Amino acid sequence: xxxxxxxxxxxxxxxxxxxxxxxxxxxxxxxxxxxxxxxxxxxxxxxxxxxxxxxxxxxxxxxxxxxxxxxxxxxxxxxxxxxxxxxxxxxxxxxxxx
Amino acid sequence: xxxxxxxxxxxxxxxxxxxxxxxxxxxxxxxxxxxxxxxxxxxxxxxxxxxxxxxxxxxxxxxxxxxxxxxxxxxxxxxxxxxxxxxxxxxxxxxxxxxxxxxxxxxxxxxxxxxxxxxxxxxxxxxxxxxxxxxxxxxxxxxxxxxxxxxxxxxxxxxxxxxxxxxxxxxxxxxxxxxxxxxxxxxxxxxxxxxxxxxxxxxxxxxxxxxxxxxxxxxxxxxxxxxxxxxxxxxxxxxxxxxxxxxxxxxxxxxxxxxxxxxxxxxxxxxxxxxxxxxxxxxxxxxxxxxxxxxxxxxxxxxxxxxxxxxxxxxxxxxxxxxxxxxxxxxxxxxxxxxxxxxxxx
Numbered sequence: 427x428x429x430x431x432x433x434x435x436x437x438x439x440x441x442x443x444x445x446x447x448x449x450x451x452x453x454x455x456x457x458x459x460x461x462x463x464x465x466x467x468x469x470x471x472x473x474x475x476x477x478x479x480x481x482x483x484x485x486x487x488x489x490x491x492x493x494x495x496x497x498x499x500x501x502x503x504x505x506x507x508x509x510x511x512x513x514x515x516x517x518x519x520x521x522x523x524x
Numbered sequence: 525x526x527x528x529x530x531x532x533x534x535x536x537x538x539x540x541x542x543x544x545x546x547x548x549x550x551x552x553x554x555x556x557x558x559x560x561x562x563x564x565x566x567x568x569x570x571x572x573x574x575x576x577x578x579x580x581x582x583x584x585x586x587x588x589x590x591x592x593x594x595x596x597x598x599x600x601x602x603x604x605x606x607x608x609x610x611x612x613x614x615x616x617x618x619x620x621x622x623x624x625x626x627x628x629x630x631x632x633x634x635x636x637x638x639x640x641x642x643x644x645x646x647x648x649x650x651x652x653x654x655x656x657x658x659x660x661x662x663x664x665x666x667x668x669x670x671x672x673x674x675x676x677x678x679x680x681x682x683x684x685x686x687x688x689x690x691x692x693x694x695x696x697x698x699x700x701x702x703x704x705x706x707x708x709x710x711x712x713x714x715x716x717x718x719x720x721x722x723x724x725x726x727x728x729x730x731x732x733x734x735x736x737x738x739x740x741x742x743x744x745x746x747x748x749x750x751x752x753x754x755x756x757x758x759x760x761x762x763x764x765x766x767x768x769x770x771x772x773x774x775x776x777x778x779x780x781x782x783x784x785x786x787x788x789x790x791x792x793x794x795x796x797x798x799x800x801x802x803x804x805x806x807x808x809x810x811x812x813x814x815x816x817x818x819x820x821x822x823x824x825x826x827x828x829x830x831x832x833x834x835x836x837x838x839x840x841x842x843x844x845x846x847x848x849x850x851x852x853x854x855x856x857x858x859x860x861x862x863x864x865x866x867x868x869x870x
Contacts, residue, residue, distance in 0.1 A: 484726075484756065489857075494551075495551050496859070498551075498584070499554070499584050500555060500557065502584065503590060503624075506624045506634070507647065509682055509690075509692035511690070
């Protein structure tokens with residue numbers, strides 16, 4: 427059976443996603459993400475601002491008046507779109523909606 | 525046809541019920557964001573007025589899923605012929621309607637209709653309140669055929685994240701769709717980028733194989749650099765069998781601490797240079813028919829409440845004729861929670 431190009435790509439994407447899922451479930455992320463406690467809590471908002479400027483500030487300014495529950499949704503979208511890491515997402519949330 | 529609408533209705537209702545249930549526990553609220561704008565342009569002597577509304581719905585489902593929907597509603601008012609009367613046209617499209625599944629730090633799976641991830645302009649700089657010039661770069665059609673959106677699946681994420689560098693990737697496939705609001709070309713492609721946080725520099729490369737009509741390859745590379753806080757540099761290169769070219773753009777935001785800083789801090793001069801080289805004749809490829817050079821000068825003024833006024837001038841040089849382009853636009857970015865959404869608790 428001959429696979430068409432798009433089916434081949436789909437299969438490759440599925441295999442790739444399965445690999446990452448299994449890898450992620452198999453062990454904690456060693457070294458790939460800065461540990462949660464690496465930044466003292468008091469400085470997290472400041473660190474979050476820096477991460478905002480580094481990641482998001484290259485394209486736009488921070489939104490005005492964002493409630494925590496709105497911020498969680500907006501930052502989740504930006505995590506997908508701007509390729510933020512989980513730690514970036516967490517710290518940027520501390521900055522946008524402390 | 526009727527059955528199809530029922531299905532859509534029940535699927536939508538199910539989504540809302542599931543979303544309400546899932547998001548309440550997380551204390552999340554669907555968000556309506558996006559932008560509105562009004563563009564006046566005079567391109568090679570032809571005046572056009574373009575009102576635009578670009579609403580985006582962000583609908584969270586639990587802690588791992590997000591539905592994103594983006595509609596682009598554009599009016600276009602211009603003379604039908606030199607000296608003729610002004611005529612109104614409207615163009616409406618769904619830019620994306622996608623389900624995101626954030627699997628973990630490394631991978632997000634996207635299904636549905638999404639912006640084609642070729643280089644950075646289409647995905648990151650597309651909204652009218654973000655890009656500094658309302659005219660897309662000349663090379664924009666390369667890698668984004670046919671509509672700038674793709675219907676299919678995508679995986680993306682951060683493959684490696686170290687304090688000094690970060691590797692991100694995107695891979696996608698798209699099926700052919702001739703639907704009026706969901707048009708897409710049959711293609712697959714990938715993008716890989718390296719981000720150096722300390723240097724505020726991201727570089728990356730893109731590939732797309734177009735799989736309908738003539739099968740063609742497009743390649744690209746991009747750069748996004750913020751050497752100091754107030755300076756912003758971005759650029760792209762793209763190549764296709766029909767042509768190749770690049771654009772590079774610089775922007776400078778005045779410091780509040782500089783002389784006259786209180787007045788100048790809201791002003792941002794921007795400049796963009798572009799070159800395009802036609803390599804082979806193309807039909808409906810939306811690229812210029814001859815080698816083209818263009819330089820744009822612009823000025824952004826940022827008002828409070830996410831309102832921006834932008835004015836720009838461009839001079840274009842081509843063997844088919846040189847031209848001037850003037851643009852004045854006002855954009856507003858909005859963001860608010862979905863009305864009447866119940867408050868949740870942690």
